[in-house]
Amino acid sequence: MRLSFLFLLFSFAPFLGTQTYAGEAIIYQDELIVSATGIPTPLHETGTRVDIITAQDLTRQQITHLGDALRTTGINIAQSGGVGTQSNVFLRGLAGRYTNLIIDGISFFDVGANQVVWNDVLTQGLGRIEVVRGSHGVLYGSNAVAGVVVADTRIGGATNIILEGEGGSFATWRSTVSASGTINSSVANSDYGFSLGYFNTAGISAAEENSGNGEEDGHSNFTTRGRIKTTLTDTLTLEVAGYSAVGNTEYDSGFPLADSSNEEDFTRFAARLGIDYAGEIWAHKIAVQHYNSDVEESDNIRKRGSRKSASTRINYEGSLVASLIGDNNIRFAWGADHISNRFENTTQNFSGAPNFVAHDNETYGLYGIGHFTPLEGLAITAAARYDEHELFDGHATWRLSAAYRFNNRLTLRGLYATGYRAPSLFELFADRFGNRDLEPEESQSREIGVDVNLTPHITTSLTAFNIKVDDLIGYDPTTFQNVQIRGRTHSQGLEVAINGKWRTIEAKFNLAYSDSRQPNASGVGADIRGVRVPRWQTHITLDYTPNDKISLGASLHHARDTTDIGNIKLDDYYLLGVRVRYQLTPSLSIYARGENLLDDDYQVVNGYGTAGSSGTLGFRLAF
Numbered sequence: 001m002r003l004s005f006l007f008l009l010f011s012f013a014p015f016l017g018t019q020t021y022a023g024e025a026i027i028y029q030d031e032l033i034v035s036a037t038g039i040p041t042p043l044h045e046t047g048t049r050v051d052i053i054t055a056q057d058l059t060r061q062q063i064t065h066l067g068d069a070l071r072t073t074g075i076n077i078a079q080s081g082g083v084g085t086q087s088n089v090f091l092r093g094l095a096g097r098y099t100n101l102i103i104d105g106i107s108f109f110d111v112g113a114n115q116v117v118w119n120d121v122l123t124q125g126l127g128r129i130e131v132v133r134g135s136h137g138v139l140y141g142s143n144a145v146a147g148v149v150v151a152d153t154r155i156g157g158a159t160n161i162i163l164e165g166e167g168g169s170f171a172t173w174r175s176t177v178s179a180s181g182t183i184n185s186s187v188a189n190s191d192y193g194f195s196l197g198y199f200n201t202a203g204i205s206a207a208e209e210n211s212g213n214g215e216e217d218g219h220s221n222f223t224t225r226g227r228i229k230t231t232l233t234d235t236l237t238l239e240v241a242g243y244s245a246v247g248n249t250e251y252d253s254g255f256p257l258a259d260s261s262n263e264e265d266f267t268r269f270a271a272r273l274g275i276d277y278a279g280e281i282w283a284h285k286i287a288v289q290h291y292n293s294d295v296e297e298s299d300n301i302r303k304r305g306s307r308k309s310a311s312t313r314i315n316y317e318g319s320l321v322a323s324l325i326g327d328n329n330i331r332f333a334w335g336a337d338h339i340s341n342r343f344e345n346t347t348q349n350f351s352g353a354p355n356f357v358a359h360d361n362e363t364y365g366l367y368g369i370g371h372f373t374p375l376e377g378l379a380i381t382a383a384a385r386y387d388e389h390e391l392f393d394g395h396a397t398w399r400l401s402a403a404y405r406f407n408n409r410l411t412l413r414g415l416y417a418t419g420y421r422a423p424s425l426f427e428l429f430a431d432r433f434g435n436r437d438l439e440p441e442e443s444q445s446r447e448i449g450v451d452v453n454l455t456p457h458i459t460t461s462l463t464a465f466n467i468k469v470d471d472l473i474g475y476d477p478t479t480f481q482n483v484q485i486r487g488r489t490h491s492q493g494l495e496v497a498i499n500g501k502w503r504t505i506e507a508k509f510n511l512a513y514s515d516s517r518q519p520n521a522s523g524v525g526a527d528i529r530g531v532r533v534p535r536w537q538t539h540i541t542l543d544y545t546p547n548d549k550i551s552l553g554a555s556l557h558h559a560r561d562t563t564d565i566g567n568i569k570l571d572d573y574y575l576l577g578v579r580v581r582y583q584l585t586p587s588l589s590i591y592a593r594g595e596n597l598l599d600d601d602y603q604v605v606n607g608y609g610t611a612g613s614s615g616t617l618g619f620r621l622a623f
Contacts, residue, residue: 046381072539074497105239130151132150221247294306309342346431361390443470518530550582551581
């Protein structure tokens with residue numbers, strides 16, 4: 001599908017949404033967000049699509065894993081088996097290595113896995129999730145070509161303690177405790193939030209059961225998360241955040257794929273320390289963050305190997321707000337960072353002799369951002385970044401976005417950005433798969449969109465995007481090695497979002513069309529489709545809250561026209577879920593949900609199984 005007609009369609013957008021509604025409140029998009037521009041900016045001025053998932057959304061929809069939350073926004077999650085097995089996020093037709101995850105200011109990109117490890121990220125204690133689509137490498141690094149997911153732990157406010165527990169199909173159990181609030185003293189005031197959570201399941205067979213694989217592959221995960229923000233003076237703030245996840249995952253592998261006794265023990269840790277100064281027009285931030293992952297793989301015969309990775313980032317950021325003519329302001333932000341990465345990989349052959357590789361690299365970066373409102377209704381954001389990579393030459397990237405609000409009902413927006421991604425340590429040096437001859441990728445991203453408040457209760461968003469990646473780094477299944485796929489990879493598509501709320505009913509509709517194509521890894525033949533990217537994907541949620549005692553909800557997810565490695569076509573599927581919650585007392589509620597109630601038999605990764613119909617019962621105690 002060519003998207004040129006979509007760009008033409010947007011030329012008629014000024015004629016949409018101009019009708020007024022007497023006596024009705026208008027929906028505004030004036031909420032300030034930082035994730036899209038790096039500067040506190042009204043949502044309608046960001047120039048890009050941003051999806052917001054609140055803590056209330058997570059509770060109402062009974063979402064426990066981050067991947068399930070992202071699926072509600074039309075993002076495809078490809079998982080090699082049941083809960084806890086290897087997951088990959090496909091945003092705008094690109095694989096997981098092009099999407100970054102930031103939690104409490106910490107990058108969770110794992111250089112040892114060459115992507116964010118989405119498998120075991122729980123939603124416990126999170127107050128907000130923002131999905132920022134499009135290329136945002138200036139702020140979030142070279143891996144944010146398709147987009148970035150930004151989440152924060154809930155902190156501050158009145159003291160709030162929440163206990164949750166649930167159990168269900170596949171011998172699955174989950175329990176969490178979270179707390180947030182404010183501590184006031186004569187010395188300082190602190191907003192805090194922390195959570196502890198344990199998840200355990202006997203699971204399903206990672207390898208497809210219909211192929212004769214009946215062994216269950218379980219998963220366990222103990223996660224802690226916390227953040228505290230202390231106001232030392234009127235202008236000085238200290239913030240500390242921490243995260244850890246410890247657990248075990250069983251999985252299947254082999255050629256051909258079959259039941260096996262493989263498992264991995266994982267330990268992941270992240271922390272951040274930052275100090276902020278905020279004056280009337282000047283602000284300065286200094287922070288250091290660290291993320292590391294330790295994975296040990298084994299089977300019932302021997303230790304198979306290990307992967308250890310670590311990333312440390314030290315950064316400074318300054319900002320300035322200056323007044324121009326009238327009420328218009330110009331806001332600047334600038335910064336510098338230093339990132340050091342290390343990757344260790346040990347594999348073991350059948351004789352017991354280990355193969356060990358260890359490598360590290362460093363990157364220095366400078367960036368600047370400007371946000372302008374030269375005319376009423378018009379906002380322009382310009383950003384640029386220069387990176388000096390230890391193993392490759394320096395490179396500059398930039399981004400330009402604009403948004404124009406014709407009235408309180410309609411906003412037009414557009415974005416153009418360039419990207420640069422150096423090969424990761426895993427791609428270069430991983431045992432068996434690494435290729436030291438790899439070179440950096442370059443990319444260009446474009447998007448245009450329109451946001452319309454059709455009525456005070458219904459909002460719509462339409463976005464067309466086009467991403468081009470030159471000399472993409474991929475995997476050649478014939479040589480089992482990372483390779484440079486010479487030529488240009490294209491990913492283009494359309495995203496539609498409709499949100500409505502009327503009295504006791506709330507509905508959300510997300511549709512994503514993606515056409516992703518890349519040159520053949522062998523270098524010959526026609527371009528091939530991007531794997532595990534549904535051409536069409538739809539997600540619908542519906543919630544009904546007739547009173548303060550009961551709430552009912554349903555969701556429907558549909559994926560259509562998907563191929564996997566070897567041009568294998570995967571079956572289309574529908575996933576139907578329902579949920580109910582009943583408030584027994586002001587503090588105690590009980591809930592239940594059913595998932596895949598149509599018992600659809602489907603695969604998102606060829607050869608790997610997915611769960612059939614399942615049910616869960618739980619409680620939530622808040623005080």
